[in-house]
Amino acid sequence: MHGLMSLTAVGSIAFDSVRTPFGERERMLGGSAVHFALAASFFTDVHVVGPVGDDFGEDQVEVLASRGVDVGDIERVAGGRTFLWRGHYEADLNVAHTDDTQLGVFADFEPKLSEPSRNAEVLFLGNIQPDLQRRVRSQCEGTRLAALDSMNLWIETTREALVAAIAEVDCVILNDAEIRMLTEEPNLARAARTLMDLGPRIVVAKRGEYGAALFTGDTIFALPGFLLEDVRDPTGAGDSFAGGFLGYLDGCGAFEPDEVTLHRAIAYGTVLASFNVEEFGTERIQRLDAEEVTQRYAELRSLTHFDASQ
Amino acid sequence: MHGLMSLTAVGSIAFDSVRTPFGERERMLGGSAVHFALAASFFTDVHVVGPVGDDFGEDQVEVLASRGVDVGDIERVAGGRTFLWRGHYEADLNVAHTDDTQLGVFADFEPKLSEPSRNAEVLFLGNIQPDLQRRVRSQCEGTRLAALDSMNLWIETTREALVAAIAEVDCVILNDAEIRMLTEEPNLARAARTLMDLGPRIVVAKRGEYGAALFTGDTIFALPGFLLEDVRDPTGAGDSFAGGFLGYLDGCGAFEPDEVTLHRAIAYGTVLASFNVEEFGTERIQRLDAEEVTQRYAELRSLTHFDASQ
Numbered sequence: 001m002h003g004l005m006s007l008t009a010v011g012s013i014a015f016d017s018v019r020t021p022f023g024e025r026e027r028m029l030g031g032s033a034v035h036f037a038l039a040a041s042f043f044t045d046v047h048v049v050g051p052v053g054d055d056f057g058e059d060q061v062e063v064l065a066s067r068g069v070d071v072g073d074i075e076r077v078a079g080g081r082t083f084l085w086r087g088h089y090e091a092d093l094n095v096a097h098t099d100d101t102q103l104g105v106f107a108d109f110e111p112k113l114s115e116p117s118r119n120a121e122v123l124f125l126g127n128i129q130p131d132l133q134r135r136v137r138s139q140c141e142g143t144r145l146a147a148l149d150s151m152n153l154w155i156e157t158t159r160e161a162l163v164a165a166i167a168e169v170d171c172v173i174l175n176d177a178e179i180r181m182l183t184e185e186p187n188l189a190r191a192a193r194t195l196m197d198l199g200p201r202i203v204v205a206k207r208g209e210y211g212a213a214l215f216t217g218d219t220i221f222a223l224p225g226f227l228l229e230d231v232r233d234p235t236g237a238g239d240s241f242a243g244g245f246l247g248y249l250d251g252c253g254a255f256e257p258d259e260v261t262l263h264r265a266i267a268y269g270t271v272l273a274s275f276n277v278e279e280f281g282t283e284r285i286q287r288l289d290a291e292e293v294t295q296r297y298a299e300l301r302s303l304t305h306f307d308a309s310q
Numbered sequence: 311m312h313g314l315m316s317l318t319a320v321g322s323i324a325f326d327s328v329r330t331p332f333g334e335r336e337r338m339l340g341g342s343a344v345h346f347a348l349a350a351s352f353f354t355d356v357h358v359v360g361p362v363g364d365d366f367g368e369d370q371v372e373v374l375a376s377r378g379v380d381v382g383d384i385e386r387v388a389g390g391r392t393f394l395w396r397g398h399y400e401a402d403l404n405v406a407h408t409d410d411t412q413l414g415v416f417a418d419f420e421p422k423l424s425e426p427s428r429n430a431e432v433l434f435l436g437n438i439q440p441d442l443q444r445r446v447r448s449q450c451e452g453t454r455l456a457a458l459d460s461m462n463l464w465i466e467t468t469r470e471a472l473v474a475a476i477a478e479v480d481c482v483i484l485n486d487a488e489i490r491m492l493t494e495e496p497n498l499a500r501a502a503r504t505l506m507d508l509g510p511r512i513v514v515a516k517r518g519e520y521g522a523a524l525f526t527g528d529t530i531f532a533l534p535g536f537l538l539e540d541v542r543d544p545t546g547a548g549d550s551f552a553g554g555f556l557g558y559l560d561g562c563g564a565f566e567p568d569e570v571t572l573h574r575a576i577a578y579g580t581v582l583a584s585f586n587v588e589e590f591g592t593e594r595i596q597r598l599d600a601e602e603v604t605q606r607y608a609e610l611r612s613l614t615h616f617d618a619s620q
Contacts, residue, residue: 187540188519227523228499
């Protein structure tokens with residue numbers, strides 16, 4: 001559909017049970033690889049890699065396949081249970097609580113990538129154990145732009161492995177609090193520089209409803225989040241952001257992206273994240289169309305450009 | 311110096327004793343009216359209104375006067391002590407702690423505005439007791455654009471008076487958490503609409519290091535904060551923001567500002583706030599020059615415009 005470029009996403013494929021002040025859902029489709037892939041599918045061909053259990057249905061696979069996502073590397077583990085996350089949000093949706101996590105088939109996951117997945121130009125290592133990220137990274141010899149997400153759990157429990165994984169990628173995409181935590185530097189701009197000293201040439205700080213900041217060689221870029229009156233469920237927004245960001249870069253063939261392209265990619269990431277949070281789980285992005293993406297990109301421009309005439 | 315327009319700022323004139331991870335200062339010049347006036351003085355003529363004690367020196371007055379600020383309505387109370395605030399910040403500078411507040415001459419302050427102050431086109435009611443804000447507002451018959459700041463203390467202790475004060479201004483400038491608290495609405499965009507239902511046609515949400523958002527009739531605008539590697543003291547940043555914002559509007563003669571002018575004003579507010587935090591108290595803004603303001607405005611544009619060519 002999109003052309004010669006493709007992108008591989010490794011991460012959790014999950015059932016999410018979520019409660020927010022605006023409703024709740026049981027065992028809806030979720031996981032970092034799923035949210036990422038759906039968002040990225042608006043820009044390029046995506047291969048999803050990850051394990052599921054017997055309880056994962058054809059309906060769930062079809063959500064991905066109908067967006068053109070290659071599901072050939074979704075590994076169905078006989079007798080296994082799909083990863084499950086249960087959580088809830090406070091009235092202030094910035095505050096999330098995890099109530100239960102069941103690793104299921106993820107406990108023994110050993111990634112096996114097919115040839116197309118290994119040869120994708122862009123690789124996204126979603127938030128999974130850093131040694132697992134490294135084993136995927138080492139299989140992908142065709143990768144020209146590798147990016148990684150992580151979380152506080154791995155910073156606390158497997159710090160050395162995470163630092164090693166970071167050294168092997170070109171781009172890190174983390175929450176701003178996680179960047180500060182990992183580098184033990186409270187100033188975000190300095191923390192991002194510290195992270196770049198580990199290897200990556202691109203650092204993206206996700207800031208929740210406040211948007212995102214981008215750090216490259218010697219420049220900084222930032223956008224606020226797209227302000228919405230209806231936010232129902234923030235689950236997966238960070239992965240949708242990453243999917244919009246890396247999907248756009250891959251779609252452009254921008255494996256060594258210039259500043260202009262990176263800034264547009266941040267804008268597309270912001271746009272995809274904004275749709276993600278409008279409804280529960282993947283509900284909104286499942287029925288999103290390309291025209292809506294283009295329109296909100298233009299709206300984001302109006303929302304942030306203060307001196308377009310000069 | 312600036313022309314026919316002028317702006318009146320009422321608020322605290324203070325000594326601030328501040329400790330941050332980057333140093334500490336005893337009894338430095340501060341207060342909402344001071345930070346506001348210094349920032350606004352880059353754009354228009356400013357009258358400062360507020361009381362000080364015998365301990366307030368000519369050096370402090372000179373800081374304002376040397377920026378062209380009219381200090382004729384700074385009321386020196388014989389035998390009184392200047393308002394004092396003592397506080398400190400954590401390694402994460404977003405977390406502030408108040409250690410002491412001594413109202414001093416502010417306890418019995420009854421504002422008396424001179425003719426030039428009463429006739430200024432733009433009025434800024436800094437963060438003081440809402441009934442006091444209302445008494446100032448009622449004196450200013452020449453005002454064409456009145457704006458108000460407040461804080462959690464007044465939301466908690468004098469809510470009705472604050473709501474009455476808000477109904478009498480055109481513009482509210484508050485922290486985003488305060489807007490949510492006052493309206494009891496966790497979604498910022500909805501909270502801003504609720505605030506507009508009370509009277510004001512312009513709502514500005516200050517978001518600390520994350521920048522600011524602007525809500526008008528039916529549109530939303532937002533900018534991230536200017537990302538800096540050196541942030542030493544956030545005290546007064548919100549007032550410098552308000553000073554840049556309203557000072558620019560007054561300097562343009564924009565008393566019923568259009569969207570383009572408002573967006574530029576938000577950018578100038580962001581710029582002035584960014585200089586404020588680089589050093590302690592008023593240290594940086596005291597030696598700021600107009601060229602630096604213009605330059606950072608252009609840098610902010612580069613930091614946030616993702617598609618300037620289209």
